[in-house]
Amino acid sequence: MMQNNVNNTNYVSEFRQDFAIIANWVKFGSKVLDLGCGDGELLQYLRNSLEVKGYGVEKDDANWLACMQNGSNVIQMDLEDGLSGFEDQSFDTVILSQTLQAMHHTEEIVQEMLRVGREVIVTFPNFGYWRNRLQILTGNMPVSKTLPYQWFDTPNVHLCTIHDFDQFCKNHNITVLERRVITDAQAVEFMPNLLGNLAMYRLKASS
Amino acid sequence: MLENNSVGIVVAQCAHFDTPLTLKSGAVLPAFDLTYETYGTLNHDKSNAVLICHALSGTHHVAGKYSENDKYPGWWDNLVGPNKPLDTNKFFVIGVNNLGGCHGSTGSASVNPVTGKPWGSTFPIVTVEDWVNSQARLLDFLGIPTLAAVIGGSLGGMQALQWTLAFPNRVRHALVIASAPNLTAQNMAFNEVARQAIITDPEFHDGDYYAHNTVPRRGLRIARMLGHITYLSDDAMGAKFGRKLKSNIQYSFDAEFEMESYLRYQGDKFAGEFDANTYLRMTRALDYYDPALPFNGDLTSALKQAKAQFLVVSFTSDWRFSPARSREIVKALLDNELTVSYAEVTAAHGHDAFLMPDAHYHNILRTYLSNIEIGGNDAK
Numbered sequence: 265m266m267q268n269n270v271n272n273t274n275y276v277s278e279f280r281q282d283f284a285i286i287a288n289w290v291k292f293g294s295k296v297l298d299l300g301c302g303d304g305e306l307l308q309y310l311r312n313s314l315e316v317k318g319y320g321v322e323k324d325d326a327n328w329l330a331c332m333q334n335g336s337n338v339i340q341m342d343l344e345d346g347l348s349g350f351e352d353q354s355f356d357t358v359i360l361s362q363t364l365q366a367m368h369h370t371e372e373i374v375q376e377m378l379r380v381g382r383e384v385i386v387t388f389p390n391f392g393y394w395r396n397r398l399q400i401l402t403g404n405m406p407v408s409k410t411l412p413y414q415w416f417d418t419p420n421v422h423l424c425t426i427h428d429f430d431q432f433c434k435n436h437n438i439t440v441l442e443r444r445v446i447t448d449a450q451a452v453e454f455m456p457n458l459l460g461n462l463a464m465y466r467l468k469a470s471s
Numbered sequence: 472m473l474e475n476n477s478v479g480i481v482v483a484q485c486a487h488f489d490t491p492l493t494l495k496s497g498a499v500l501p502a503f504d505l506t507y508e509t510y511g512t513l514n515h516d517k518s519n520a521v522l523i524c525h526a527l528s529g530t531h532h533v534a535g536k537y538s539e540n541d542k543y544p545g546w547w548d549n550l551v552g553p554n555k556p557l558d559t560n561k562f563f564v565i566g567v568n569n570l571g572g573c574h575g576s577t578g579s580a581s582v583n584p585v586t587g588k589p590w591g592s593t594f595p596i597v598t599v600e601d602w603v604n605s606q607a608r609l610l611d612f613l614g615i616p617t618l619a620a621v622i623g624g625s626l627g628g629m630q631a632l633q634w635t636l637a638f639p640n641r642v643r644h645a646l647v648i649a650s651a652p653n654l655t656a657q658n659m660a661f662n663e664v665a666r667q668a669i670i671t672d673p674e675f676h677d678g679d680y681y682a683h684n685t686v687p688r689r690g691l692r693i694a695r696m697l698g699h700i701t702y703l704s705d706d707a708m709g710a711k712f713g714r715k716l717k718s719n720i721q722y723s724f725d726a727e728f729e730m731e732s733y734l735r736y737q738g739d740k741f742a743g744e745f746d747a748n749t750y751l752r753m754t755r756a757l758d759y760y761d762p763a764l765p766f767n768g769d770l771t772s773a774l775k776q777a778k779a780q781f782l783v784v785s786f787t788s789d790w791r792f793s794p795a796r797s798r799e800i801v802k803a804l805l806d807n808e809l810t811v812s813y814a815e816v817t818a819a820h821g822h823d824a825f826l827m828p829d830a831h832y833h834n835i836l837r838t839y840l841s842n843i844e845i846g847g848n849d850a851k
Contacts, residue, residue: 317808319805325817328814328835329831329834329835329838331812332812332835332838332839335842338812338813339805339811339812340813340814340815341798341813341815349801349802351802351806354806
């Protein structure tokens with residue numbers, strides 16, 4: 265029996281709940297690289313609110329065009345190939361927003377981001393969120409607003425929990441400058457790995 | 472018949488320049504002509520001009536036809552016209568035949584006023600830098616202080632790039648398509664074979680074949696055949712011709728495969744209308760262009776003086792000007808914190824793709840060009 269309460273066919277990219285927090289972590293007028301920038305919505309938001317000098321990286325033709333239509337600079341390339349087109353420490357902030365879980369070369373892209381950016385922002389859906397756990401307990405792969413795909417058509421290949429990512433940072437000698445966990449745009453302080461839907465990290469390479 | 476969104480019937484014009492032009496080689500051209508065409512209307516504050524730079528065999532005849540009975544329109548007619556990606560309702564578009572060309576601008580086949588004979592072998596070797604300098608003279612002549620954009624594919628892309636280096640304050644946008652910051656050894660090698668085909672043709676006469684009332688047709692034909700192979704991808708040639716025979720195998724060296732017919736046809740056509748000395752000089756300009764050379768090969772330093780905003784486009788199946796070469800340009804622009812977008816278009820046609828009306832490719836150009844702001848009375 266299907267247990268999904270969310271009709272994923274109606275999922276649209278409404279104002280993403282992580283944008284405001286990301287904007288808080290980005291400095292006014294700074295230089296920003298948004299990896300997997302989609303249609304450029306975040307870049308446009310940061311440009312309008314913080315006058316950043318922004319560049320997007322996007323592989324998909326339709327998204328690339330949408331970016332250009334909204335006036336964003338966009339470089340067409342595959343993140344799985346790394347960031348060799350970008351110099352060390354050449355950006356104030358490199359952002360990977362809700363894309364980490366769809367990357368095959370997870371370790372490589374995080375290392376590359378830390379190489380290119382003085383700071384790095386990574387956000388991802390927390391697989392440890394109780395609703396995901398509940399769906400698994402009832403025998404189904406989770407489908408929700410932040411995980412809007414069926415098991416057979418999901419681009420997500422490396423889902424993780426907040427605990428997993430904390431451990432990842434520790435093992436890879438990455439400094440976590442700040443961590444925010446939210447559910448429906450509300451901050452989650454208590455038991456974030458269980459009650460948090462979306463995890464947001466501000467990182468830098470450990471010196 | 473003219474299609475609805477054609478620029479219509481066009482007329483080529485000629486501008487004469489009397490101020491000597493010092494070339495990169497040190498040679499001085501005392502005077503020269505540039506043949507050009509324009510489409511659309513220059514607005515009041517002269518802010519809507521777009522210059523199109525042509526590639527190896529291109530001309531000033533970019534769009535439209537010379538008469539209703541003309542079989543073919545200009546070489547980039549699919550791009551330029553009312554409501555086309557490069558919209559002549561918005562922009563004033565200029566096509567120019569490069570110096571050293573053979574379509575009206577001063578070149579080897581032109582008469583040297585000093586001798587009263589064709590320049591022939593004595594016409595100097597011109598470079599991408601020289602072309603851009605001469606094009607700037609044309610802008611002066613037309614009263615255009617600044618280009619809204621310069622656009623070019625292949626060798627034309629090199630000119631677009633050079634515009635941003637030579638005249639950073641006279642160009643707001645550069646569209647560099649299927650191009651490279653210099654040629655690789657392999658790419659130059661193709662040029663060398665093409666030139667050797669021409670130079671070793673007995674009719675070449677050291678470049679002074681005009682005096683002998685002949686042309687090195689065979690050499691030029693082979694040069695063009697070679698070029699055509701490199702402009703197509705293996706897949707595109709396979710799809711177009713495969714191993715198709717015209718009839719049965721004849722056990723001869725005639726054009727038995729359709730691919731052979733195509734190459735011979737293209738070679739013959741080209742040899743009948745293009746000047747061999749121009750071909751030699753165009754390939755040499757390609758070889759010599761290397762803006763990073765004075766900077767010990769550091770392209771980032773070379774592009775430091777650029778101020779324009781850039782769109783760089785490459786095509787996945789283009790092996791003569793591969794995406795990797797475009798990415799070098801993009802990296803150098805990013806290193807200089809310039810405004811740049813880069814599209815890598817999935818296309819099967821190889822280098823020729825930049826001239827094809829692929830829907831996504833044209834959407835890219837249309838979107839970029841429609842974002843360009845122009846003042847005056849022609850705001851979109």
